[in-house]
Amino acid sequence: MDMETAKTQRVGTREGSGRWPAWLICMALVTVASGCGACQQVIRPAEPTTGPVSTCPGGPVCGIDKALIAGITVTDECPTGNCDPGGNGNAKGLYTAEGGNYCFMVGDTKYFCPEAFVHRPKGLMLSVRYLNGVFGVVEFPVEARLASDSSPVYMLAVEGERTQLTLKYRQNGVEHTLTGADVSKVILSLKSMPMGHGDATQLISYDMRFAPDQKEKTAEDGVHRYRLNYREVRPGNNTWLRLCSGDDDTVVSFLPGQRVSGATGYVKDDATVVTMGCEQGSIVTCLAWGYTPWDPATGLRDETRDYVYQSCLQAKRAAYFVGKGDWRSYTKRKTKIYRRDQYGFGKPQDSFEDVEALWSPLGAVCLNTKNRRRPTAEPWLGQNENNLKTYGVGPCSPEDYTLQGKVFTGPVEDPSTLP
Structure with a gap:
């Protein structure tokens, strides 16, 4: 399933079942x-x-x-047969068009699927769906550092003004706000994510960073689009991959203040959430x-x-x-x-x-x-x-x-x- 492209066509009309008066x-x-x-x-x-x-x-x-x-x-709780976000390749059509295209890779396997940034009293979290259904949806703490010199910073917020991404962090007691091309100045990190049940030593970590993309589309429809690149943190790995790589446009956008169930598409207003999709x-x-x-x-x-x-x-x-x-x-x-x-x-x-x-x-x-x-x-x-x-x-x-x-x-x- 893709954009479900809509075209304009001039046609005659007539009354009757399946017709437009x-x-x-x-x-x-x-x-x-x-x-x-x-x-x-x-x-x-x-x-x-x-x-x-x-x-x-x-x-x-x-x-x-x-x-x-x-x-x-x-709710993300669902009966048997409805829980797999990948299904037979359509990912239920919500966060992406093709199953797993919005997921971080573990080797050659699509595994961790980021769905929303969530602001909790204990700090900024990223809500991640396990594509294989091992844990369902889990929130992981988000850490950060500057891309220029790897200096650690404390992430205060990931926000969306309509669809425009804003990153806020604090360093040495000073708060900073990044928008536009400046969002690429910060690298976000997820640490020690468990691969499955019963093996606490099987952990994986990721870096990720954003950059604006396809500005000509934004000028047309007002929706801001970003590249989301990520990499598995392990010795010798300097290869950045691109989220949504299986979709035609390979970009993400943001929906602030609402959480969308990956199972049903139902929406819940939540000021602490910024949803992200391909x-x-x-x-x-x-x-x-x-x-x-x-x-x-x-x-x-x-x-x-x-x-x-x-x-x-x-x-x-x-x-x-x-x-x-x-x-x-x-x-x-x-x-x-x-x-x-x-x-x-x-x-x-x-x-x-x-x-x-x-x-x-x-x-x-x-x-x-x-x-x-x-x-x-x-x-x-x-x-x-x-x-x-x-x-x-x-x-x-x-x-x-x-x-x-x-x-x-x-x-x-x-x-x-x-x-």
């Missing part, structure tokens, strides 16, 4: 211009302001299902598509935008049934999709006839199975085409946004022709 296309032109700003409510800082109740042009419901969000439980995973791709949890103009967190962002996390990776307990991704890498949302947040807002699904943070609100983007994705294999397991998720009829569903998707290519 003409008024909905017209509505999109309005929402692109307006953004339906009256619907947005700032939920940060601590005393949010509430906008007036309003109905979006062309849509029956402008608001979001706050009860749905409130009912989500974020470009090709849903976490970063949805930001690049324009689905930021904050207002791009002000940087303030917006609950409507946040709801649509969480819906995109599921839509991009085709996690139709995550809210039903099936946490699998029903797509393959390099699958192209069309997309549009009720508010015009995303860019572009595609015009398309064949509706695949309407999305919420819990997955598909409705699904037209004949238009599913990748019928040959592993979870579909072996199923009766005339009796697919959809966990009670019905077809999208009528095709309209709802209180729960805010993002529509559709296949770009004829699904029946895809391998």
Whole structure:
């Protein structure tokens, strides 16, 4: 699974199952211009302001299902069959597109997968997932030194202003802040990470460093991208490897103030966390598509935008049934999709006839199975085409946004022709 590339196509419309009515296309032109700003409510800082109740042009419901969000439980505990973040190669499509591409290597084996920096009273930690499932998700202390002379420094924080990385450290009682190209001046270290159960002597350590990359993309979509190079700390090893090397873009970006479950894609607000993901995973791709949890103009967190962002996390990776307990991704890498949302947040807002699904943070609100983007994705294999397991998720009829569903998707290519 990759960027789930979305294209713009001018097509005719007609009423009927799996089709876009003409008024909905017209509505999109309005929402692109307006953004339906009256619907947005700032939920940060601590005393949010509430906008007036309003109905979006062309849509029956402008608001979001706050009860749905409130009912989500974020956990990395999962039933048998759902826990492997690599699975059959799609890593559930969250932190990266291809299983293990966001993991540090141990020899020739992908092993430690960094997911988020966490600020604890005892200091800065890095939350790491064991790809083989030995320990699940574990937090390790982050140490630091200057790249210029290896002088030790105390890391105070790894922060994200929207997606821009900021490193803060203290040396000799003086606090320093690094942004932009200066973030490469500090080398971060993870020490004595256990390889597995029952062998305390089998430990491994890593160095890592960041540097800005692909600034031309940042100028286009506002998402800051960084190279993350790392190396195993052992005698004679001066070889730096690049995280996300299996993805097309080999860069990471940051999502501040939110933790994304690597099992479900559910999101939890947490001011102590800065999540990190590869470009090709849903976490970063949805930001690049324009689905930021904050207002791009002000940087303030917006609950409507946040709801649509969480819906995109599921839509991009085709996690139709995550809210039903099936946490699998029903797509393959390099699958192209069309997309549009009720508010015009995303860019572009595609015009398309064949509706695949309407999305919420819990997955598909409705699904037209004949238009599913990748019928040959592993979870579909072996199923009766005339009796697919959809966990009670019905077809999208009528095709309209709802209180729960805010993002529509559709296949770009004829699904029946895809391998």
